[in-house]
Amino acid sequence: MSRPIPVEVVPSHVHLSESHLQVLFGDGNGGTVRHELSQTGQFAYEEAVDVVGANGESIVLRVLGPHRKVTQVELTPTEARLLGIDAPLAKSGDLASAQTCTLRTAHGTIEATASVIVPKCHLHLSDTEAISLRLTNGATVRVDVVGDTSRVIEDVAVRVHPTYRARLHIHSDVARDVWLHSGSHVRVRDIQG
Amino acid sequence: MSRPIPVEVVPSHVHLSESHLQVLFGDGNGGTVRHELSQTGQFAYEEAVDVVGANGESIVLRVLGPHRKVTQVELTPTEARLLGIDAPLAKSGDLASAQTCTLRTAHGTIEATASVIVPKCHLHLSDTEAISLRLTNGATVRVDVVGDTSRVIEDVAVRVHPTYRARLHIHSDVARDVWLHSGSHVRVRDIQG
Secondary structure (H helix, E strand, C coil): CCCCEEEEECCCEEEEEHHHHHHHHCCCCCCCEEEECCCCCCEEEEEEEEEECCCCCEEEEEEEEEEECCCEEECCHHHHHHHCCCCCEECCCCCCCCEEEEEECCCCEEEEEEEEEEECCEEEECHHHHHHHCCCCCCEEEEEECCEEEEEEEEEEEEECCCCCCEEEECHHHHHHHCCCCCCEEEEEEECC | CCCCEEEEECCCEEEEEHHHHHHHHCCCCCCCEEEECCCCCCEEEEEEEEEECCCCCEEEEEEEEEEECCCEEECCHHHHHHHCCCCCEECCCCCCCCEEEEEECCCCEEEEEEEEEEECCEEEECHHHHHHCCCCCCCEEEEEECCEEEEEEEEEEEEECCCCCCEEEECHHHHHHHCCCCCCEEEEEEECC
């Protein structure tokens, strides 16, 4: 029996490319770090952006850092429906079928093409944690909830990196459907496919 | 300095009256308990319901038990906007300005008038925890995030009951705005108003 892994319900957020960050935060303003996240080296900026759908609806999301090669907007299905965006369920970084939105601040506006996804549930593991669980980067697993193994989450993408800490990351619609929150833990049940 | 209190991002959900429960679960079906919640005596049913707005949009929410005197639907502002419901920010049980939705299952449909609110952030405390914090039921406080006192949540309603455990309950839009998730803790900063 593998050890319990904490669940983190990750709020929807935006990653910006360096050039988009300059437009949206204002030239020469690198942004202000607000606080660090649980994964080493990741942080939230003080700055937020309006994410606007083609239907004109918008929500405000925090920007996470450090900046990335390409801009990526991670929404829940509920938020995507509100904004009229047909966002695909995808792994972070897999923007092949990602959709378009407009990002807006007081400093500027950009059209972020191929940026919007609904993030797949994923399991962060350090190298040593992955070895002890006999899992490799890119594997797909099922996890169940500690104390209630009838609650199973399928199709969880395993992501391994030396800097990672063992965490299941889900978005808040999954938390609502499965009823998971702070203090919830999961265990890896088996490898899928 | 008061001790850290765990944050729970409570997923949106429905409380049903006994008569509504009978219609929506089917007569003679008291519902199936799926798992217990952190607050003593509270649980989630196996059963879920469609919450339908006047605009025809719908989302699926879990039903929590035990049943209540009156039906109450707790949404995030994002969900309320999607369903076209102008839900007021209110304390649980304060349905004076609550709005209407339709609740639907395979067994039946009801119009739930004066049921829909956006729940105010609230702090559950046991009697002894309230005494040690010098707080009383109905007080309003500000809390800040342990490790980052720049993140403050205002207008938090204090709810005291012998069966409660110290928890800050927030909905997922607050979690998104303030960036709080599993493992986050808060401290009571001061009493407001």
